[in-house]
Amino acid sequence: MSLTITNESLATTNLENTSLYDLDYCVWIESMSQFLREGKFTELDIPNLLEELDDMSGSQRDALESNLEIVLMHLLKYRFQPQLRSRSWLLTIFEHRNRLKKAFKRSPSLQRYYQEVFPECYQTARKMASLETGLMMSDFPEISPFTAEQSLDIDYLPD
Template identity: 45%
Template sequence: MTDLATLYQTDYSVWVQHTVELLRARRFDELDIEHLLEELSDMSKSEQRELESRLLVLIAHLLKWQYQYQTLSERWREFDGRSWRATIIEQRKRLTLLLRNSPGLKAIFIETMTAVYADAIELVCDETGLPATTFPINCPYTAEQLLDKTYYPN
């Protein structure tokens, strides 16, 4: 194991600083390529997990808005969906920032949206007690609607 690889195991922060210095100096033959590739791969996975998480919460709240809001507002006069609206606004903002900072995620947005939809239904069912059959089999929202600040389902 090289000294840099050992440093990765013992002092990650110093390893990062040293790796940056080597890259800036174009001393590529001294890099700890194995761990550098691992870190770059983990960065990508982290961004993908954030995209999944944000879409899951956003879709779940839009489903609650569409399928439960009317019932709750009729039962409880004081229910106005304010907390749901706040969550929808925050998730849209965070998604917009994530896509701006990591534009490569746009290529997997629809695929990720489709992949998390079943989890969103499960979350809504757990939170509301509504049966899964209440919801469409496929995500009823387009990518544009998910990111549209003015879009709220009927």
């Protein structure tokens, strides 16, 4: 659903744009888009645009970490609780690997970030797996038994 923006609503000062940002985020976004399309750069709410751009990058990284942690947690459960393996676990592993694959397709630079945060995400996944399974943290290896590549491999499952 697209909001209608009138010329009157676009004829605002930067101070009013900031207020619009606080009052109606969707209208603010559409206003900023319209200003860019029309080349009205002096009308742009630069401080909030910069903040939004920074947030977008952070959101992509947060999503990557979350998806990786879920994959790793389920791989740990799959390996250390073979008697409880389920189709639901397999679906979760597939779904979150697929999300990571899509993120890399949209933003190839995230692959480098993936490699950087892999060890940290594994530690979080260890804790998550411990909480979910009732197993002790010490039951899971301190260093990931799965490589970063295996974690993304659609066909990989631990023995």
